[in-house]
Amino acid sequence: MVKLHLCSRAMPTLLVLCSLLILGNSHKAEARTRHHKWEVKYEYRSPDCYKKLVVTINGQTPGPTIQAQEGDTVVVQVNNSLVTENLSIHWHGIRQIGTPWFDGTEGVTQCPILPGDTFIYRFVVDRPGTYLYHAHYGMQREAGLYGLIRVAPRDPEPFVYDLDRTIILNDWYHQSTYEQAAGLSSIPFQWVGEPQSLLINGKGRFNCSKSPSLGTDVCDTSNPQCSPFVQTVIPGKTYRLRVASLTALSALSFQIEGHNMTVVEADGHYVEPFVVKNLFIYSGETYSVLVKTNQDPTRNYWITSNVVSRNRTTPAGLAILNYYPNHPRRSPPTVPPSPPAWDDVEPRLAQSLSIKARQGYIHKPPTTSDRVIVLLNTQNNISGYRHWSVNNVSFSLPHTPYLIALKENINGDFDTTPPPDSYDSVNYDIFSVASNANATSRTGIYRLKFNTTVDVILQNANTMTKNNSETHPWHLHGHDFWVLGYGKGKFDVKNDSKKYNLENPIMKNTVPLHPYGWTALRFRSDNPGVWAFHCHIESHFYMGMGVVFEEGIQRVGKLPSSIMGCGATKAFHHRP
Amino acid sequence: MVKLHLCSRAMPTLLVLCSLLILGNSHKAEARTRHHKWEVKYEYRSPDCYKKLVVTINGQTPGPTIQAQEGDTVVVQVNNSLVTENLSIHWHGIRQIGTPWFDGTEGVTQCPILPGDTFIYRFVVDRPGTYLYHAHYGMQREAGLYGLIRVAPRDPEPFVYDLDRTIILNDWYHQSTYEQAAGLSSIPFQWVGEPQSLLINGKGRFNCSKSPSLGTDVCDTSNPQCSPFVQTVIPGKTYRLRVASLTALSALSFQIEGHNMTVVEADGHYVEPFVVKNLFIYSGETYSVLVKTNQDPTRNYWITSNVVSRNRTTPAGLAILNYYPNHPRRSPPTVPPSPPAWDDVEPRLAQSLSIKARQGYIHKPPTTSDRVIVLLNTQNNISGYRHWSVNNVSFSLPHTPYLIALKENINGDFDTTPPPDSYDSVNYDIFSVASNANATSRTGIYRLKFNTTVDVILQNANTMTKNNSETHPWHLHGHDFWVLGYGKGKFDVKNDSKKYNLENPIMKNTVPLHPYGWTALRFRSDNPGVWAFHCHIESHFYMGMGVVFEEGIQRVGKLPSSIMGCGATKAFHHRP
Incomplete structure (x- = not known):
């Protein structure tokens, strides 16, 4: 009202500003739908003075920033002009509550978008903050397909x-x-x-x-x-x-x-x-x-x-x-x-x-968990090829994306034996090169009981090089997790879990695992869908450093046909 | 019998040769199925001393030669290991009678084969001779995906x-x-x-x-x-x-x-x-x-x-x-x-x-045709982009391959207006740069009456460069055509058609159109399916130099679901 009153008296030069203020105000009142139309293609660019082909969005890399307000619906119509290369785009940090099929993780939540095709992502940005988007297919992110999502809050920030x-x-x-x-x-x-x-x-x-x-x-x-x-x-x-x-x-x-x-x-x-x-x-x-x-x-x-x-x-x-x-x-x-x-x-x-949650904005974690999964991070050999593994299993994608296979009860497309919940923590020496560095490549996933509390302990170890352990930033799709603690050396189930920060742990979607250390996370399996959890280093994920969680698959709504077209989902339905 | 008799008396060292002879003989008696298992991937090679990524089949480029005998069934199980790139493989010169869905032409007869997927081509090589195979997707053929098919005859050769x-x-x-x-x-x-x-x-x-x-x-x-x-x-x-x-x-x-x-x-x-x-x-x-x-x-x-x-x-x-x-x-x-x-x-x-058909092996062409299609070959501009066109239409692929869209009556995916059967041959000066070089990009196709005789006159012209006309090798899928004649300058409907060789024209699947000249072809629309006809220069086809013929679509058998997965064919059927 004050603003309106002021504006009505304003000089013409101020009118534009005034209308912007009013408009900005009205945004807070109701959720909007933000439409974006993107053309993705290869173009020559010289981002560091060296000319090479990069993947652009509407001619840009990094791509355009998506701006929205908490509660808005973002619609991105992606047109794939990569000629012979598919794509998929992940909305990093957006939990996709109710829309797990638009998480953009090729092989997990959708089939890839084919050249010439137009794919429409539609999801709600339900929380304010700073998020990302990027290709989630092969090592395509590195080619330049990435950008930022800024979600403005409805309430004042602290x-x-x-x-x-x-x-x-x-x-x-x-x-x-x-x-x-x-x-x-x-x-x-x-x-x-x-x-x-x-x-x-x-x-x-x-x-x-x-x-x-x-x-x-x-x-x-x-x-x-x-x-x-x-x-x-x-x-x-x-x-x-x-x-x-x-x-x-x-x-x-x-x-x-x-x-x-x-x-x-x-x-x-x-x-x-x-x-x-x-x-x-x-x-x-x-x-x-x-x-x-x-x-x-x-x-x-x-x-x-x-x-x-x-x-x-x-x-x-x-x-x-x-x-x-x-x-x-x-x-x-x-x-x-x-x-x-x-x-x-x-x-x-x-x-x-x-990094602690801000006073007044703390989401307290459950004080206990229903399941603890310890994930040993190692470098391995499989049939002479170099891989990364978790509990000696190197991640491999099935032909039909998990979300579709599980929701539609398609059998035989992936290994139904889950990967192990832990490793031989008593005998494994995390400070040495493993005596047997062989691993297996598997498609099995972790199936979580819906609405339970899950702890994940990331355990680092020596790589296949003496005296070397790397930093791995782990990213969880579909959730934020509480970061309960970090430590050096081998995680001690008895004692280290007692030192968890349950008072003001920050919630995040990506967290570092430091060399020779451990990182303890907790999350609620309350978002029906199938979600990747993986090292965010492009080559590490490509080499198998990730796992997949399923939760509440029976609560997932009807899958859109746009995510299909691969594995067991090549078919034509006559529409009635 | 004579051979067998000889072999039964043969020295041990000759036994191997003998059994090979018998085996070779027995091949003539019955058709066999030849199985091939191919892994397609990118590898570094230095074919001309310059190191670059090439597409290999089982580590080779050119790929392995397919050897078969007339009447055999060739089965090629293709595993796409190109990470983010699709593929499709065309069996060049094989008419695919009864199996138009295995012609391997992306966008025309099938959806592309996705990375990680295994696609099985299965077709009969019904005639002896020398044929080819190669990628038919984007410009992928150039990356090294090509090879030879040798089909041995049942009857003695001349x-x-x-x-x-x-x-x-x-x-x-x-x-x-x-x-x-x-x-x-x-x-x-x-x-x-x-x-x-x-x-x-x-x-x-x-x-x-x-x-x-x-x-x-x-x-x-x-x-x-x-x-x-x-x-x-x-x-x-x-x-x-x-x-x-x-x-x-x-x-x-x-x-x-x-x-x-x-x-x-x-x-x-x-x-x-x-x-x-x-x-x-x-x-x-x-x-x-x-x-x-x-x-x-x-x-x-x-x-x-x-x-x-x-x-x-x-x-x-x-x-x-x-x-x-x-x-x-x-x-x-x-x-x-x-x-x-x-x-x-x-x-x-x-x-x-x-090049004439050999005496004793002449397939006489019909003496008249039911339809004459004249195709003017030009270089053009469309919205500032350079293209090649036929009768001022630059070829563009729909989202759903034609074969599937037509067989399954999927509407709206491509332009139902056919491209023109001719150009303004009276006024167009084929020896000059066109005064208006603009063309349109369209998905329309030629629909041929089944079991009719079709003449195609390829008419060359000046490019967008003064005093320049190029050679275009045109390749027809699904058929051989009779080559009725070649000529210089503008084809004269009245007089040039009288000079056609109807006595002993060679049948071919690929034929050159010489600079500033014309080439006249005739074929029977007797192979139910949808077939590309295009300039075999990779960049010219990429830039739109091609057309598509449909014939007898209602006679095409049930399409395999393996060719689907793009456009309107993303879905899942519960199998009963």
């Missing part, structure tokens, strides 16, 4: 800021996903190696002069496509930066030279605020941090991302924090800040432990 | 030879099919250009030193994979060489230094023998030629392929005819023979005119 900005971090390979996959599936195994560069909002910088053999038609540092990303800021303001990582491989340290960051949101949940100089972020995670532009306004500052947890050979990702009205391309007068030591787990573990 | 050998010719690009397709679908249009090399039986030689920037890990002329193909021959014998072309783009001249070739078979039909020094061969064609190894046996000879009809920049394809017992790698002491002038149409037209 922090204030002046402006809202987005930073998507990624790493970038020059090999195509086909080339990478061919190497991973070879004997001898050919590892994808470290990425060539790190991207910030889709822009990076490969040092072309390091490979002088590449002509300027292939690698050209003067190409404007790879000029560094510039975030222009007004001095004296508080910015909310939504920082997301969709790296193929790398764990990152994100930093803004000379500026502290106050973490206030993680994976769509409010965080008890804590201040960091550098934010550790793992593939599949999102954070909101508050940044005050309270430094010397006569200069610009470096925004950096750096690889941690792997012996980094990839140069830092660089962007510019541009204090208005300095020239946006003016380089900061300093050298970019040094990243933390790549092999120091302590600060990373410390950050993981710092 | 020529004799001692040994039977195969030569598959191809051209080769270093860009991936994705890169090529992205360029073709761009504004501005980016033409794929001339191929980097010519392959003979999958081996070629790119001059790595011309691109010194390519490291030896990418381009290495000492790689044994790209040592030239060697055909070892015994002096004084007659060889049947089955020469086939599966080039992406190039028309070729094939030659064996110092040796004449007697053409005896074309596309599975016996030819009235004629002798050539060089054989012109177009993509999709097969020939059998007889070659006598009657030259100086103390040396080896060059086998060459060379581009014709385009201003060649691609170096000659070279292989070695190795007279036993000379060393197979000993280079011939001569320079390879010079190819014919690339732009001289006359000898190519002359060869086309020389």
Whole structure:
């Protein structure tokens, strides 16, 4: 009313602003449907100055940000123009309550979208926060098919800021996903190696002069496509930066030279605020941090991302924090800040432990669980091929997606023997290369009793290389889980579970498993559907590092025929 | 009987040979089923010394030769291991009588085969001769998915030879099919250009030193994979060489230094023998030629392929005819023979005119036709994109393959208006760039009355470049056609049709349309199904240069569900 009154008296120049305010207000009142029409195709781009084919959405990579308000319905009509390649798109962090068939996980919840076909995703974004979307098929995400989802809240948030900005971090390979996959599936195994560069909002910088053999038609540092990303800021303001990582491989340290960051949101949940100089972020995670532009306004500052947890050979990702009205391309007068030591787990573990649910916004977990599943993460051999496994089972997809096979009672398409709930924790030495590194490739899944409480203990171990254990960011579809604890070494069922944080654990959908450590999660099996839970490193998932949970399949509604077309679902029905 | 009698007295060392003879004999008696199990995947290969990802069948490119006898049933179980890419395989020259759903033409006769899926092709090879198979999806054929089908006759052939050998010719690009397709679908249009090399039986030689920037890990002329193909021959014998072309783009001249070739078979039909020094061969064609190894046996000879009809920049394809017992790698002491002038149409037209059905093996064509379809071949623009068109319609595939849509009466999936039966032949100047080069992209098809005689006149014209007209090899699925005539300039309905060869026209499935010329074909619409007819140049077909014929759809049997899964055929049937 006040606003309306003011607006009625406003000068013409203010009218636009006024109507925007009214419109913004009215959004809060009722849920809307947000329509998007996407064309997905291969195009040449030079995101880090190196020209290669990338997968674009409406010509963009990263794709357009989806903006919506809590309770809205998002409709994305995807047209596959990839000629001979299928696709599927996962809405990362959106729980798909009532629409498990639109989770976008090829082989689990849907058949892939064929070239030439149009597929319509339709789902409700029921909670505010920062989410992601990306391809969930083969290693297609790496080709550039990813972006951000911003869901505005209906209620006031427990922090204030002046402006809202987005930073998507990624790493970038020059090999195509086909080339990478061919190497991973070879004997001898050919590892994808470290990425060539790190991207910030889709822009990076490969040092072309390091490979002088590449002509300027292939690698050209003067190409404007790879000029560094510039975030222009007004001095004296508080910015909310939504920082997301969709790296193929790398764990990152994100930093803004000379500026502290106050973490206030993680994976769509409010965080008890804590201040960091550098934010550790793992593939599949999102954070909101508050940044005050309270430094010397006569200069610009470096925004950096750096690889941690792997012996980094990839140069830092660089962007510019541009204090208005300095020239946006003016380089900061300093050298970019040094990243933390790549092999120091302590600060990373410390950050993981710092993340607690915000007072007033705590969802208390059940105090006990109905089932505990311990998942040992190992590198393995299967018939001479290199794989990753969980409890010695390397994940393999059936011909008919689980959701369809289970809902329609299609038998014989996957292994009905579930994978084991634990490993030989007494005898397995997590600090050594396994004496027998052989595993099996299987399609079996975990079937959870509906509406029960499930604990998952992720247990890390040595890889097939001596004195090496990697960081694995695990992502759960269809749920948020409580993060009950992290620890070093082998999880001790008796004692470690007593130290769980049951007071104010954060809820997340993606969580790191630190080298030689364990991470304990709890979730409720209350979302009818079939849900993937997997390492978010693209090559690790491709090599079998994941499991699938089924819960309440009999409560799943009628499946749309659009998700069918593969395995046992090739047929034609005459419509009456 | 005589053989058996002989064998019963034979020495033990001859017993094996004897049983082979008996076995060979018994094959003539009854049709067999030939089972093949293929795994299709991407692997690194260096067919011309340049390392790139290629599509292999059981590790090979070209794929394994299918050997069968007239009347046999061939079963090929294809397992798609391309991770995110579909496939389909066309059995080129096999008419698929009674099995139109196994023609392997994505979008016309089947949905594509999804990654992870196993598809079983099953068809009868009802006639002896030399045929091909290759991918028929996007530009996938170019990635290496192709091979030969040899069908042995039940009856004696009208020529004799001692040994039977195969030569598959191809051209080769270093860009991936994705890169090529992205360029073709761009504004501005980016033409794929001339191929980097010519392959003979999958081996070629790119001059790595011309691109010194390519490291030896990418381009290495000492790689044994790209040592030239060697055909070892015994002096004084007659060889049947089955020469086939599966080039992406190039028309070729094939030659064996110092040796004449007697053409005896074309596309599975016996030819009235004629002798050539060089054989012109177009993509999709097969020939059998007889070659006598009657030259100086103390040396080896060059086998060459060379581009014709385009201003060649691609170096000659070279292989070695190795007279036993000379060393197979000993280079011939001569320079390879010079190819014919690339732009001289006359000898190519002359060869086309020389090909007649062999006396005693003539299938006489009907003397009149029920319908004449004139197809003007032009280069065009559609919304700024470059296309190829036929009668100003650029071919576009519907979401549901025609065969399924028509058989199952699925409406609305493609344009029911047929494309035109002719063009404005009175006013169109085939020797100039069209004043209005715009065309339309459509899914309409030609519906033929069943069991009628159809004439197709292919009419060439100027491209969008001044003084330029290209060679288009047109391939018809599901039929052989009679080649009634070739001519220069614009086809004259009144007079040219009077000069048709109705006496001994050859039957073929692929035929060249020469620059600025016409080619007249006749066929019977007697094979129930839906059949593609298109330019066999991979990029031209990709850009819309094709049409589709339907005939006798109501006589097509029950479609297998394995061909479904796309468009309107995504569903699940509970089996009773």
